[in-house]
Amino acid sequence: MKILTLNFLTCARKACKAEPAAFPLHPRDAELEIVEAELNTEFLRNVLPRVEWEALRVVTEELGLPSLPNVAPEPDAIFPAASTAAAATANETPANPAPTQLLQDLHHLLLETTILSGKLVCGNCGHEYAVKEGIANFLLPSHLV
Amino acid sequence: MPEYLMRLVQVHESFRKAELQALAELAGVDMEFVSYSEDSPFCIISLASPAAARALITRSILSQAIYELWGHGSSLPALHASVLATSPPHWPSCATTSFRFTLDSYRGSRSTASQTTLIESFSYLPFTGPIQMRNPTHSFRIFEDYALGEKEPRYLYLGRFIADSGRQAKTTYDLKKRSYISTTSMDAELALVTANLSLAGPGKLFYDPFMGTGGFPVAAAHFGAVTLGSDIDGRSIRGKEDGKNVLGNFKQYNLTDHYLDSFVSDLTNSPVRGCLGPSPLSAGNAPGGWLDGIICDPPYGVREGLKVLGIKEGRGEWRKEMHLDRWQDEGYIPPKRPYSFEAMLDDIMHFAAVTLVEGGRLGMWMPSANDQDIELDVPTHPFLEVVSVCVQPFNKWSRKLLTYRRLPSNSILTSTTPWIKRREDPGLVHANDLNSFRKKYFEGFREKEPEAMSSGPLAEDAAST
Numbered sequence: 001m002k003i004l005t006l007n008f009l010t011c012a013r014k015a016c017k018a019e020p021a022a023f024p025l026h027p028r029d030a031e032l033e034i035v036e037a038e039l040n041t042e043f044l045r046n047v048l049p050r051v052e053w054e055a056l057r058v059v060t061e062e063l064g065l066p067s068l069p070n071v072a073p074e075p076d077a078i079f080p081a082a083s084t085a086a087a088a089t090a091n092e093t094p095a096n097p098a099p100t101q102l103l104q105d106l107h108h109l110l111l112e113t114t115i116l117s118g119k120l121v122c123g124n125c126g127h128e129y130a131v132k133e134g135i136a137n138f139l140l141p142s143h144l145v
Numbered sequence: 146m147p148e149y150l151m152r153l154v155q156v157h158e159s160f161r162k163a164e165l166q167a168l169a170e171l172a173g174v175d176m177e178f179v180s181y182s183e184d185s186p187f188c189i190i191s192l193a194s195p196a197a198a199r200a201l202i203t204r205s206i207l208s209q210a211i212y213e214l215w216g217h218g219s220s221l222p223a224l225h226a227s228v229l230a231t232s233p234p235h236w237p238s239c240a241t242t243s244f245r246f247t248l249d250s251y252r253g254s255r256s257t258a259s260q261t262t263l264i265e266s267f268s269y270l271p272f273t274g275p276i277q278m279r280n281p282t283h284s285f286r287i288f289e290d291y292a293l294g295e296k297e298p299r300y301l302y303l304g305r306f307i308a309d310s311g312r313q314a315k316t317t318y319d320l321k322k323r324s325y326i327s328t329t330s331m332d333a334e335l336a337l338v339t340a341n342l343s344l345a346g347p348g349k350l351f352y353d354p355f356m357g358t359g360g361f362p363v364a365a366a367h368f369g370a371v372t373l374g375s376d377i378d379g380r381s382i383r384g385k386e387d388g389k390n391v392l393g394n395f396k397q398y399n400l401t402d403h404y405l406d407s408f409v410s411d412l413t414n415s416p417v418r419g420c421l422g423p424s425p426l427s428a429g430n431a432p433g434g435w436l437d438g439i440i441c442d443p444p445y446g447v448r449e450g451l452k453v454l455g456i457k458e459g460r461g462e463w464r465k466e467m468h469l470d471r472w473q474d475e476g477y478i479p480p481k482r483p484y485s486f487e488a489m490l491d492d493i494m495h496f497a498a499v500t501l502v503e504g505g506r507l508g509m510w511m512p513s514a515n516d517q518d519i520e521l522d523v524p525t526h527p528f529l530e531v532v533s534v535c536v537q538p539f540n541k542w543s544r545k546l547l548t549y550r551r552l553p554s555n556s557i558l559t560s561t562t563p564w565i566k567r568r569e570d571p572g573l574v575h576a577n578d579l580n581s582f583r584k585k586y587f588e589g590f591r592e593k594e595p596e597a598m599s600s601g602p603l604a605e606d607a608a609s610t
């Protein structure tokens with residue numbers, strides 16, 4: 001499971017849905033793997049505003065990955081200038097400016113860093129969801145449904 | 146605006162217009178239908194330029210190619226008159242270049258001699274360049290539309306070729322050549338059309354909550370979206386030996402960069418952030434949508450049976466205890482209970498309303514009737530506007546592809562549409578949550594109408610069991 005996906009998931013129990021402690025899920029005994037992927041600037045530009053930054057920071061720290069700034073960086077700091085405002089107005093494809101280091105770092109963290117196996121633990125109810133072969137299982141046992 | 150001839154395919158007729166409209170929106174081009182009939186593979190549209198025509202057709206699955214319209218008429222003389230009246234402005238661009246003429250007779254045929262005669266009847270066009278059958282600069286095509294069983298065409302067109310469609314993807318993604326499929330996999334053609342209607346594209350995030358072997362995520366990924374999927378059955382995601390699994394399909398098509406993740410979950414107890422969401426109305430602020438599209442073919446119950454997590458009512462305490470003992474075992478399979486089709490549709494609609502970004506799309510397949518042959522309504526939701534309803538008929542049943550657009554929240558907040566969810570949550574009748582029902586029951590439903598009990602979730606679920 002990619003770190004980006006983890007940012008979109010919470011405890012599956014209805015009783016936990018409204019509880020702030022149920023998000024993010026906390027990785028435990030996580031075995032990480034790097035799966036290389038091509039940088040997708042357009043996707044990151046679209047999806048980064050939807051990321052809960054504080055939750056991402058918590059997870060990054062818990063996984064022992066290089067820590068993130070306290071506050072989400074501004075788009076201008078992430079995306080090379082030529083490809084933001086100019087690209088939106090010009091009809092032609094602009095020459096691809098070199099991606100910023102921040103963009104490459106976020107790409108690496110969100111889309112290349114994968115939890116291959118381990119557990120995802122709810123901070124509210126303590127329920128553990130298993131991750132195996134990169135696939136997390138959120139099915140609840142009947143007494144928790 | 147100039148007119149263009151679209152050579153459509155004569156299958157899935159009710160999807161064709163919806164696909165072109167979606168592609169026009171996606172490409173940001175103005176398109177008007179000048180003439181269109183479900184009974185014909187020829188359609189005239191107006192567009193600003195050949196560039197707009199190319200942008201429109203490049204992803205189309207239900208068309209073959211687009212042509213600049215040089216003339217049309219209900220007989221050959223009428224076609225010639227139309228060509229002479231409208232095409233001269235285009236002539237200089239073809240005066241000395243290589244060219245060819247070919248013929249496309251729909252539901253009709255001509256002898257070789259008759260074909261030659263027909264093509265030669267256009268020799269008044271002042272082209273002095275060489276005739277070249279392979280890769281000419283300009284390719285002209287005469288189209289004939291015959292009524293079934295007729296000897297003479299009912300309509301003719303002449304067009305100059307502009308661009309081919311994206312229909313070769315139907316072959317590329319053909320299930321017969323896909324390494325991992327199941328009996329319920331949607332055929333590649335309709336999966337691609339579904340992705341088109343929901344505007345899957347570069348930069349977007351798409352999700353299929355009933356992914357099965359991943360046919361919809363693959364289709365959305367083909368068009369450039371990054372995709373996420375889940376299924377209640379982990380075995381369908383993990384697949385079999387030899388890499389025959391969902392990820393294996395993405396590898397087969399060289400689309401792994403567009404594969405975000407798969408996970409095992411149930412829509413009624415989904416881990417997706419915000420999916421139970423407070424009703425967007427009561428929240429009073431942005432609902433935090435984060436998906437650009439949701440495309441799915443929910444299990445109908447026709448072939449699969451409809452189940453969600455939980456133990457069927459009345460199965461006894463021992464069964465619950467057994468699951469309580471075993472749920473942490475390796476390979477534990479949670480019990481499932483029946484789930485009514487209508488309840489599932491409501492859940493999907495609510496899920497889409499709270500997880501889609503404004504303008505995001507939901508593409509959902511459903512059967513036209515239930516197993517008692519009762520016609521099912523197109524589900525509605527105050528936050529979702531119907532964009533298109535396309536029907537695929539079979540011999541004894543039919544199914545529909547419903548495509549919705551997530552409306553902007555502010556357009557709803559100011560409207561008078563009440564937020565009504567027909568069923569709060571089908572899970573309410575089950576397990577621990579039953580306590581709240583019992584509590585209300587003993588309090589005598591003070592605030593509710595007496596009929597609340599018979600039309601409530603309990604009655605629904607009992608009926609479906």
Ligand SMILES: [Zn+2]
Pocket residue numbers: 011012013016022122123124125126127
């Ligand atoms: Zn929890």
